[in-house]
Amino acid sequence: MERSKQDQFESYNARTHLLGRICSVVTLVLLVGAPFLIGTYLGGMPEMPAVLKGFLAVGIVWTVSSIVEFLVYTPMLGAGGGYLAFITGNLINMKIPCAMNAREIAGTSSGTPENEIISTLSIAASSLVTIVVLAAGVLLLVPLQPLLQSPVLQPAFENVVPALFGAMSYMYYRKNLKLALFPLVFMSVLFILVPSLISQTSIMIIPAGALTIALAYMIWKKHGTILSKDIGR
């Protein structure tokens, strides 16, 4: 690349960082502010002790996974794509494969200015599609609201969480059966013996996660992997 073009790209990059930071901070303020604004409208503010307890229970897991996501995906996404992707989310299920796909089509390689451009374009386009599809969908949902609120459907909505964990259990268990068996049995027995813990499941994630990670470490140390098929169970 010629000198002047490189300079030009560098100043583009510097502005990307500035703009990315400003936009991220504004989005943060809006997101954290929204529940309070909604609170004044609904007439009920967030309960801080519950927020704190909830954060300690469920937030820690997601904080760790956010750090890992940041470290792993930032090099793939570059500056512009990185800021946008972390603002708009849905990384694993959409943004990452989308950017990889665009990169392959454009034939650019990591760390080059071309790649920075392609990945920003890709993430921006992908985010806009999601926003448009969701907005259109939500608009269509409005007339369906009475149907969605009908009593017949309520059992379905009350079981959204078990549905999620059922789907996820297959996703995670199938490749790591050996590892999954013990925590599943242990937690079931624990909840059977101490049913009062059931209402605090979100806190019980911490011992369950710690136990499984410890087990995983033992398996990993011995076999170098935790995938059942590679261990040969």
Place this chain on the structure above:
Amino acid sequence: MIQVLNSLPMYIICGLIILFVAAVCIIFMIRAYRAGKSIGMDEKVLKRAVTSSVTFSILPSVGILLGVIALSGSLGTPWPWLRLSVIGALHYETQVAQGAAEQVGLSSLSAAQMTPSAFTTIALLMSICIMWGMILSVLFNKAYLKRLGSGKKKDGTGAGEAADTVKDKKKQSFGDAAMIAMFIGLVSAYIGSYIGGFVSGKGRFTFRGDLTPIIVAAVAAAVMAVFTYLSEKKHMVWLESFSIAGSMLIGMLAAILFG
């Protein structure tokens, strides 16, 4: 309560934030396009990057929309709409919302038990738990990319984060294993709680508790298995975008049929 959660002001608050994010995307897109042209990239390549990303994203976005529907029964439509448009991911939102519901004393995430302060507490927790990727980007994206760009030994610059990176590099494979293990633990805790709830929920070892969550989880897992089989063995890769949301919705349907 659900009527209020679906009222116009809620749509306006959430819609405006989404509009802001859409504007940010457009700005980044235009800037990148112009910069690409100015460093001499072929406009055809730039356009293809956009069109391929647009077509790639349509199906997953519909999958995400199903997520909005799944959550709309308990949190109303506008808030899940915002959450899944900005940083959200269905599995994340559902878990955090559930965890938050437990902390405010709801026995499950449902519209029937929702109160204004329970809702705002859940909403705030949903926002807080997922913002770390953004915060890390604000603080470290520039330094991190710069160091990767130099491609040399990473010594110094940004103490805490540097240590994390070094550790991450060394133990990459165990890092992956630990992440998977953490999720296995998390899933096991919840599945275990459904089993415990059925066996001892109405008195220890009485087997008179609620069986519905177990059925729903089992159906969702079975549907997920079918989706996985179809996408991996029958090469219907497009199905992947729907697998989680689709399995959830069919599992939820089972609650109506068996509940």
